[in-house]
Amino acid sequence: MGILNWFAKSAPAVRRLPAGSFTVDRHGNLMTTTVGSEYPQWLLDDTARVVLSLFREARAARMPLTGLDLNFAGLHIAAREMQGGAIIFLSPQNLFAPLLSAESGRA
Amino acid sequence: METRDKILVLDDEGDWLDVCREFLTLLPGKPDIRTVSSGMSALSLLDAEPFRLLLCDLKMPRMDGLQVLSIVRRRFPELRTVALTGFSDEDFRSRAYALGVDMFWLKSDMQRNPQMFLECIESLLGQEDGVGVRDDQGKNLLDVIRMELALRNSSVLRITSGKQVAQIWIKDGQLIDAQVEDADGEVAFGRLLKWKSTAFESLPAEPAHVQTIAKSLDALLLESVQTVKKTDYATPAQVEEQTKFITRLTAVAYEGAEFVATVPAQKQDTAKGWGIKDVDRLAAWVRLAEKSAQRLGEEFNSGPLTHIVGHSLERSLLLVRGNGRTFAIGWPPEADPRRLFEQSINLAETWAS
Numbered sequence: 001m002g003i004l005n006w007f008a009k010s011a012p013a014v015r016r017l018p019a020g021s022f023t024v025d026r027h028g029n030l031m032t033t034t035v036g037s038e039y040p041q042w043l044l045d046d047t048a049r050v051v052l053s054l055f056r057e058a059r060a061a062r063m064p065l066t067g068l069d070l071n072f073a074g075l076h077i078a079a080r081e082m083q084g085g086a087i088i089f090l091s092p093q094n095l096f097a098p099l100l101s102a103e104s105g106r107a
Numbered sequence: 108m109e110t111r112d113k114i115l116v117l118d119d120e121g122d123w124l125d126v127c128r129e130f131l132t133l134l135p136g137k138p139d140i141r142t143v144s145s146g147m148s149a150l151s152l153l154d155a156e157p158f159r160l161l162l163c164d165l166k167m168p169r170m171d172g173l174q175v176l177s178i179v180r181r182r183f184p185e186l187r188t189v190a191l192t193g194f195s196d197e198d199f200r201s202r203a204y205a206l207g208v209d210m211f212w213l214k215s216d217m218q219r220n221p222q223m224f225l226e227c228i229e230s231l232l233g234q235e236d237g238v239g240v241r242d243d244q245g246k247n248l249l250d251v252i253r254m255e256l257a258l259r260n261s262s263v264l265r266i267t268s269g270k271q272v273a274q275i276w277i278k279d280g281q282l283i284d285a286q287v288e289d290a291d292g293e294v295a296f297g298r299l300l301k302w303k304s305t306a307f308e309s310l311p312a313e314p315a316h317v318q319t320i321a322k323s324l325d326a327l328l329l330e331s332v333q334t335v336k337k338t339d340y341a342t343p344a345q346v347e348e349q350t351k352f353i354t355r356l357t358a359v360a361y362e363g364a365e366f367v368a369t370v371p372a373q374k375q376d377t378a379k380g381w382g383i384k385d386v387d388r389l390a391a392w393v394r395l396a397e398k399s400a401q402r403l404g405e406e407f408n409s410g411p412l413t414h415i416v417g418h419s420l421e422r423s424l425l426l427v428r429g430n431g432r433t434f435a436i437g438w439p440p441e442a443d444p445r446r447l448f449e450q451s452i453n454l455a456e457t458w459a460s
Contacts, residue, residue: 017409043406050399057395058417061388067418070400073410077403092409 017075017092024048026084035090044088051079051086112138112232113156117149117175118164118191123214127162130221134229146175153183159232163208165192165199173199176206187231191217205329248299249328256280256324261312268302275299276316282327283318292319296327362454365422365437369458370394372431383437393426393435414448425451430459 022033028048035044051068058065070077078089116127124142131140138159143149146167153161161179165172176188189210190203203211209231217224248266252275255262259280266273273295276284285296320327366382370390378393380386400412417424423438425447434455438447 015408017407046406047403050403054392054396054399057392061392062385063389063392063417063419063424065417065419065424067416069416069418070403071413071415072400072404072407073413075404075407075409 018043018090019092021087021089022048023082023087024052024085026052028052031085047077047088047090048086051077051088055079055081055086112136112159114138114140114160114162114228114232115149115152115158116140116142116162117144117146117167117172118142118162119144119167120164123164126218130217130225131228133221134225134232136229136232138232146171149175150178150182153179153186158183158186160187160189160228162189162191165190165203166194173202173206176203176208180207189228189231201329205325248302249324252277252282252324256282261314263310263313263316265308265310266299266302267306271302273299273302274310276313278312278314278316278318282320282324284316284320293322293327293330296320297330300328362450363439363442364450364454365439367437367454367458368393368435370433370435372433389435393433396426397433414451416447423447427451427455429455432459434458 018035018039020033020035022035022044023031025031028045030041030044030048033044054068055065066081068079070079072093074093076089076091076093078091079086114131116124116131118124118127121144124144128140128142131138141152141158143152149161149163152158163172163175163179172190172192176190179186179188188208189212190199190208191212191214192199193214195213195215200211210227212224212227251264255264255277261278261280264275264277266275271288273285273287275282275296282296284292285299287295287298290298322330364382366380368378368380368383368386368389370378370393372394374394378386378390380389383389396415396417397412400415404410404412414428415426417426420440422440423442423444425434425436425438427434427436427448429452434451436451436454438450442450
């Protein structure tokens, strides 16, 4: 039986792309989330940090933004500014869900 | 005694005539503005009354603007002409300038830069006939050349402007050579067209003179007009750059973008902007956004970054990659969000090509 366990350990884990939304305050602290708990929180924290930093730097560049969409081949991240914090939507893209890209509309 | 300049506006759209009238009443000279909606009416009115300036739409039913301008050019050589069109078509622009119009404006540019438009009109109205204006002198000289060509004459025209002397050789109604100082052929003719205050005399023909110009007069004029607003002797590289510049701005106007900035990946390479003042700040943000997004993409394992969209009440900002650079394109709030990605890609491709 030991030899079967040995084979089982070698299978790589496949992580699904996250789906759902979460809100963060102005300091990037996670307030609420609908993203599955199996997903590591540090990734959500990092996403929030990037989004808040881009909002902040856009203001500094005199190009203030209220919404931001990051479009990847497999994932669409849409962020909307909320009183200094943000609400962030994570939508996996697949063949049955056309790329949202600019079609997602403005804030 | 009537001293106000008279301006005639020709367009088949009544609303646009109203817009023009409103614009032109802002001119300090308070010109007398008349409007007509057909080429025939315009020609009748020009026959009946002296006008200083004609603003002519190009796209009209029956007699189009180019036909009107071609007739006006022959019948009213003193009349200033401005071609207006809603279509950013290079062919229209070239043909209008070949007909000798003083200015060519896109209607969208006119609405976007009303002040500049009015200044241009004011400048045209302020020009005195035949005094120090390149176009006027060019037309006088051109009239003589055209006449020689039309009559299929053979002659040599000696042209002087101050201490400068030039010669043009015409054989059997064809322009065969020109000489100005150290230049000859097409280059010399191009320079000659920029001379001011020219005087000329006709010399006996030289049938044995060697032909160096093969192009038609219209082709030479077209080339000259396309470079007239640049430095007098633009290098081919400058001409190419200018052509690119016009093509790009036309693309921006056509797609309806507010501004375009090109941001190279390397920080030490300069970012360039059209329609935006502080391109360096924007470029810094664009680099940050791309770098941060790419890092996030790697963490999520979500595939390559395709594009980034920023929204605000004032505009939408799209970042797309092309030709080794990132294009940051600003779109007005009324732009259709469903088409922005496609439009941005189109604009970036035109720009890069």
